[in-house]
Amino acid sequence: MTALTVNGRPVRFDIDPQTPLLHALREAANLTGTKYGCGVGDCHACTIIVDGEALRSCLITVAEAEGRQVVTIEGLSPGRTHPVQQALVAEQAIQCGFCTPGxxxxxxxxxxxxxxxxxxxxxxxxxxxxxxxxYPRLVRAIQRAGRVARRVETINAAPAPGIDPGDAARAVPAMDRGA
Amino acid sequence: MDVSRRGLLAGAAIGGGLLVAWGLWPREYGVPLTPGRGEWAYSAWLKLGRDGVLTVAVPQLEMGQGVATLIPQIVAAEMGADWRQVAVEPAPVSGAYANLSLAAKWAPLWMPFAPALADDPRKTIARRWAGESGFMATAEGTSLAAYEAPARDAAAAARAMLCMAAADRWGVSWDECAVRGGVVFHAGKHLSFAALAEEAARQTPPDRPPLLPAPYSEPAVPGGAEAEAEVPFRRLDLPAKVDGSFPFAADIRLPGMLYAAIRHGPIGDTELLGYDEAAGSRVRGVRHVVKARGWIAAVADTWWAAERALEEMAPVWRTSERARSSTIEERLDSALLKGEASRIVTRGDGDSALGTPDVTYRYDIAPATHATLETASATARLADGRLELWLASQAPAQAKAAAGKAVGLSADDVVLYPMAAGGSFDRRLEHDHAIEAAVIAAEIGAPVQLTWSRWQEMVAGRPRAPLACLASAWTAQEDGTPVGLRLRVAMPATVREFGARLFGNRTALAARRVYAGEGPDPLAFEGATTPYAIANVAIDHVPVDVGLPTGRMRGNAPAYLAFVVESFIDELAARVGREPLSFRMALLGADPRLAECLQRAARLAQWDGGASQSGNGIACWRIGDPAGGGPVARIACVATARPGEGGVRVQRLAAAVDLGRIVNRDIARQQVEGGLIFGTSLATGSALRYEAGLPTVSSFAGLGLPTLADSPEISIELISGAGDPADPGEIGVAVAAPAIANALHSATGLRLRRLPLLSEGL
Structure with a gap:
């Protein structure tokens, strides 16, 4: 069993320690936001953050991740609030979305x-x-995210999931049964 | 058209027999949507809940192109809804969503014996066939042409039903009510969609939906700062895509589900001979091995373990007629120079009265792979005589039927849950992986998720067809203007071959053999007569079996034809020392809108005339026929490019685009940007070479695909134009490669007549 921290939680994988972390995350931990695109490090779709560094999870084994702090897209922020997430949505710098988590x-x-x-x-x-x-939108989106991170701009482009119907009704007249 | 006797007999039987039967079949397909609690379905297109959530069903595959926003936007705008109340769900396979535009266009593929009976969306046979087969494919840029009108009808009917419910409460006439922002108004009184949802669902809409005077058209932002402007209808799919919660087919998790990896034999006539079973079974977590004639799959607790097992098993194949690039090139060469051509189309006198051409150049295009980020993935569960499939498919009805057939089930016993695609570029018009997943699930008796490795995507994908073309021109003595143009193209009958796979359920090998050397493929030559007013045009196809199954790819015929024609036109201008922009303008008298695109692109790029060594090149194209009615997309693009370290360096692409009426400008802009970059990737890379039946590159690294660091600066001007809304997704692909080739000619003096451009060296 290999022990590590994933998105702030302690996790132990009962799996071949040579398994790439990508597949441990996807198939054992059901953290499917990290994507398989090539398995050999070319496409970076499987990028995660390990001890603060962006790494391709297809190139790290579970054994090599032992004891380390892993953050996946699911753990990047509560409710899509990370400036990068807000900026990518605000600039519509996403199409099919498969490469987006990476x-x-x-x-x-x-x-x-x-x-x-x-x-x-x-x-x-x-x-x-x-x-x-x-690509034509990425530099702008990431610089914009930087401004948000530096608190010189705010964005509210991607609402948090699971909005309460009552809150929705108060904000949107069409959804207010009393209106 | 070449009609065999056998085909004629079958045609008579089917044409006659089915016409009678069709008359008795139900013409309505009901409401295929399932409302939840506190939610009501108003039609096949939309549901409204007491919480005010308006859910729009989208019968097209979302693969990044934004259709899961466009169709809800059309509904919301027509209905008077608030965009914040709108939700979206993929529509199930149903005749209620028949894509009539595409059924008519592809009549030669599904009814090859007599396509003229069904070549118009209004013809009964097209309607009946598309309805009965649940044909709702996403292809050829037909989404708006096929679905804008029915979505508007449904929305207008729902708006009327909401007004009727409100009018009942108020005791007024429903047609005096107004709807804005998801609220019904009448003389100071108002009721929200949420409040009316239940009562309105019980109303009977008027026979003719009370449509707004005009379909929705997004206004241009004055001042030209459109890229910075606020977007009125934001994409609905992006919030879920940015936090990892948006599911693709390989993200499904089912109780007891296992993971499968697969190996396909080399390309050719392939048979599995054997494998090292013992070595495979030693891999931890492996559960099953499933074999077919041309593939072998391992099933395990993780996908990686399955993939490892396949490596250890080292399957051995017997393959004859292995695909190889040298063979492909020899056959194209021989067909081009000696093969028997069929004339696809003639304008004026064709080449009959012109004698020997004044100039002929040869162009070559290598097979190109789609390189979608998501590899072919499908999840399948077979239980109680029912197959469930989680699949991203551009042609879901055909995928569903084929997967069912493979495990002995009728299409009625198959449920397909439509998933979005992680890129497609027409790759998901193929569904081998759905069949394989169904077969594996049936054999192992457990739910299974099959994911192809990147290498398998290279081996068993269906690349864009290679071609060789002789472009010839007859030119006027005084100024070099072409008065005659002939294209002689040697290439596989790639669209017919695709049709045999999709509609005939043939294997890749069988489909290739059906059409080997058998008549021309007009659908592979869409737009070949060019936008130019050249009096005499002749387009010839020499069909050739190159020993490689080929498929559709974003841009399709316009992408390869524009490369040939727009490179050639540049050469004709250069030959007589004329400036390439004005040379084109002089030929565009019949299409002033395309001429306008050229002028605007030139202004946008501060066009310098493409002078020697400037590194600027220009190209234009259009998709659609202004004379034939229907949507027309037009584009002109100025590329700035130079040979750079290790390849072509594309510095800038400036494009002016006329798409007719635009429904969503930012999505149109996204699609043109993405199309230009996809076109750039076809200009600089994406090519596959084959040795002994296998591609010589195994991953992205060998494909020369652009990254952010290589991405050109892109500027786009969307011209506001009248006319039906054209698809923005393919036109950018068409124009990029020739603009870049022309730019490289300006930069270096070398004319690159081969795609990808580098394969000739700089």
């Missing part, structure tokens, strides 16, 4: 160490492959 994790790790990245900092830190072609 991009969000790479960008979040970048902003954690450099909240005011230049375009070349961003291109260096986000090597993720996107076939739909959201």
């Amino acid at each position: 991009i969000a994790m790479a960008a979040a790790a970048l902003l954690a160490r450099n909240p005011d990245p230049s375009p070349s900092d961003i291109t260096a830190a986000v090597p993720n492959l996107c076939r739909c072609g959201v």
